[in-house]
Every structure is written in structure tokens, then in C-alpha cells.
Amino acid sequence: INDLVGGDICFAFGWSGDVVIAKHRAIEAKKPYKIEYYIPKGGAPVWFDVMAIPKDAKNKDAALQWINYIEDPKVHAAITNAVYYPSANTEARKYVRPDVANDPAVYPPADVVKTLFLLKPLPPEIQRLQTRLWTELKSGR
Known part of the structure; x- marks a missing residue:
């Protein structure tokens, strides 16, 4: 976000909400350029967040209360207004x-x-390969 706003980079693959935050920050800072978000014509992956309660949760009632609170339309709208991810x-x-x-x-x-x-999901053997390669990369091997 900061690199886009600061003009240190001019192109990035990014999450929609992050790019929109950068756009608004650039406008507020009166930057001489415009930050825009595009979805390729051929499509793109979509994702979503899920709230779930583990079956062994110690306080299921509190978890349900939290989910019900977050799902209140006004609360969810406030989150969308703050982070620019759709509800x-x-x-x-x-x-x-x-x-x-x-x-x-x-909201496309x-x-x-x-x-x-x-x-x-990738097949298990590919997931294991990814994990191994990522571990090697992080450890500098």
C-alpha cells in the first residue's frame, strides 16, 4: 500500500481492498497520479473469509455472539467502509x-x-512440495 501511495512502484498485483486503500490515501495526499484496480478480462480468483467455530471451542456461546455481532448489517457495512472489501x-x-x-x-x-x-486445492504431493520449497527458501538453503 505504502509503495503505491509513495510512488515507489507503479504496478502491483494486489488484493482489491489494499489497492482501494492506496487509491484513497493517494487522493488524500494530493498525489499527481491515479491508482486504479483492474480485474483481467479473462477473470481472476475470488476469495472470501469464513467465520467458523471449532468443535472443541471452549466458549462457543461467545463465538456465536461474536459472529452474530459481525454479521449485523450496520457492523458489516462499517467494516466494508473501513477496509474496502465487499460484504x-x-x-x-x-x-x-x-x-x-x-x-x-x-463491488464489481x-x-x-x-x-x-x-x-x-492442490493435490497433497504438490502441497508438500510447496511446503518443502518454501521452507528451503526461508531457511536460505
Whole structure:
């Protein structure tokens, strides 16, 4: 985010919310350039966060209360307004600021959403290879 805002880089692959945060920071700092977020015409991976309660959780009631709180439309909208990631909570959208709700980087139009796809899990042998290579890279071997 800071490198985009500071002009240290001019192109980046990034999460939509991070790029939109950078865009707003650049506007606030009156930078002479515009930061934009694009989804390739051929589509891109889509992701989502999930809240789940482990079956052995010690305080399931508190976890349920937390999830219910976060899923309140006004709370979810406040999160979207702060981090520029869309909410799957359709009721929250009416509380999202218009500039955020109408930003196609936050809420892409339907024709763009149709091009998005979920990544499939890699086979176990590839996951093991990734883990081994990442460990080697981190350890400097």
C-alpha cells in the first residue's frame, strides 16, 4: 500500500481492498497520479473469509455472539467502509457509503463477477512440495 501511495512502484498485483486503500490515501495526499484496480478480462480468483467455530471451542456461546455481532448489517457495512472489501451480507449494502458501494473495485459489476472463479486445492504431493520449497527458501538453503 505504502509503495503505491509513495510512488515507489507503479504496478502491483494486489488484493482489491489494499489497492482501494492506496487509491484513497493517494487522493488524500494530493498525489499527481491515479491508482486504479483492474480485474483481467479473462477473470481472476475470488476469495472470501469464513467465520467458523471449532468443535472443541471452549466458549462457543461467545463465538456465536461474536459472529452474530459481525454479521449485523450496520457492523458489516462499517467494516466494508473501513477496509474496502465487499460484504456478502446483502442487507449491509444499504449501509455502505455510496462512494464505496458504487466503486467497481469493491463491488464489481455482474458481468465481471461472472468471470471470477474459486481456486481448487492442490493435490497433497504438490502441497508438500510447496511446503518443502518454501521452507528451503526461508531457511536460505
